[in-house]
Amino acid sequence: MDEPMFNAVWDWFRWLNDAYGINLTIFYDPFDRQRFLYGVVTTVLLSVVCIVISIVVGVIGAWLQMSRKIFVRTLVQAYVQFFRNTPSLIQLYFFYFAVDTALSHLLGLRHLFGSFGWAVLALSLFAGAFNVELFRSGIEAVPKTMIEAAESLGYSRLGVYRYVILPLALRICLPALNNNLVNLVKTTTLAYAISVPETLWVSSQIWGDQLNTVEMMNVVLAVYLLVVGVLVFAMNRWERALQIPGFGDRQ
Numbered sequence: 194m195d196e197p198m199f200n201a202v203w204d205w206f207r208w209l210n211d212a213y214g215i216n217l218t219i220f221y222d223p224f225d226r227q228r229f230l231y232g233v234v235t236t237v238l239l240s241v242v243c244i245v246i247s248i249v250v251g252v253i254g255a256w257l258q259m260s261r262k263i264f265v266r267t268l269v270q271a272y273v274q275f276f277r278n279t280p281s282l283i284q285l286y287f288f289y290f291a292v293d294t295a296l297s298h299l300l301g302l303r304h305l306f307g308s309f310g311w312a313v314l315a316l317s318l319f320a321g322a323f324n325v326e327l328f329r330s331g332i333e334a335v336p337k338t339m340i341e342a343a344e345s346l347g348y349s350r351l352g353v354y355r356y357v358i359l360p361l362a363l364r365i366c367l368p369a370l371n372n373n374l375v376n377l378v379k380t381t382t383l384a385y386a387i388s389v390p391e392t393l394w395v396s397s398q399i400w401g402d403q404l405n406t407v408e409m410m411n412v413v414l415a416v417y418l419l420v421v422g423v424l425v426f427a428m429n430r431w432e433r434a435l436q437i438p439g440f441g442d443r444q
Contacts, residue, residue, distance in 0.1 A: 216405040219412065225399050232395030233416055239312060239391055240378045240420065246317035247377060248370075251324025255362075256354055258329055269325065276322035281315070282383050288315045289387045312384040320377040327369050331362030364435050371428040375421055382417075392416050 206220035218225040257269045276284065289311045296305050306314065335358050343357040363370075385394045396413050400406040 215408060216403060217408050217412070218403050218405065219399065219409075225403070228390075228395050229392075229399060229412075232390055232392040235309070235389065235395075236381060236391040236416070237420065239309070239316075239381050239384060239389065240424075242313050243316045243320060243377055243381065244374050246313065247320035247324050247374075250317060250321025251328045252359065254321065254325030255328035255332055258325065259332070259350075259354070272318075273322045273325050276319050277326075281319045281380055282386060284319055285312065285315045285383055285387055308384070308387045308389045312381075312387060312389045316377065316380060316384070319380070320373060323373050324370065327366050327373060328359075328362055330369075331366035332358055334365045335361045364432075364437065367428070367432045367435065371425065371432070374424060374428065378421055378424060379417065 203221040206217050210216045210218075210221075219229040220226060254269050254273070257265050260266055289308065293305055293311060339357055339361065340353055343353045348356065381391060382393045384391050385397070388394065392413055396409045400409040403409075
């Protein structure tokens with residue numbers, strides 16, 4: 194679409210407001226449009242970073258739960274129980290206000306990460322705790338005979354985990370992982386509470402200025418439906434790509 198076509202679209206939304214009172218300034222007002230797009234990009238970036246980190250945390254945590262050392266297993270279990278059994282909003286506040294303040298005094302810095310950084314850390318650890326248990330259940334579903342066969346071929350414990358257990362466990366727990374990641378994307382709206390300029394926070398600024406709360410809430414709903422829809426589509430494609438004929442089939 195060239196510039197005249199874009200201008201025609203923006204003018205149509207301006208007419209929609211004038212004729213019917215449907216005030217979508219994010220389309221015809223350049224300032225509102227720019228800050229709303231920035232909010233959507235921030236939401237997508239926050240979601241992607243948290244998804245990647247939470248999966249890494251889940252994989253490493255599940256590996257550590259297989260440790261022979263009781264202290265290591267206890268430490269991982271304590272982490273899982275803490276983040277699974279406390280509200281994610283309280284965790285955000287704890288990191289942003291308590292931990293950031295303590296580290297700022299200790300290191301002599303004003304802010305260590307900023308609101309976006311603390312949101313990434315808190316939400317990733319929150320989702321990672323669920324992913325640890327998810328991968329653990331997937332690991333327990335891997336047939337013991339496959340693990341014994343890998344060990345008989347001379348694989349180390351890390352080699353068995355990396356080349357045998359994890360690939361099979363991932364295929365088993367992908368549907369549940371899909372649900373966890375969808376919940377994580379929806380939970381990113383809590384970053385609003387510590388002023389991360391994501392979609393909901395930016396939208397609240399716009400409807401506060403333009404008094405178009407109903408229109409903006411519908412737009413926010415549509416944005417999250419789109420983002421979650423893309424994630425579900427990608428996860429379903431990934432699940433089909435990793436399918437092994439005969440493995441995990443229900444009788």
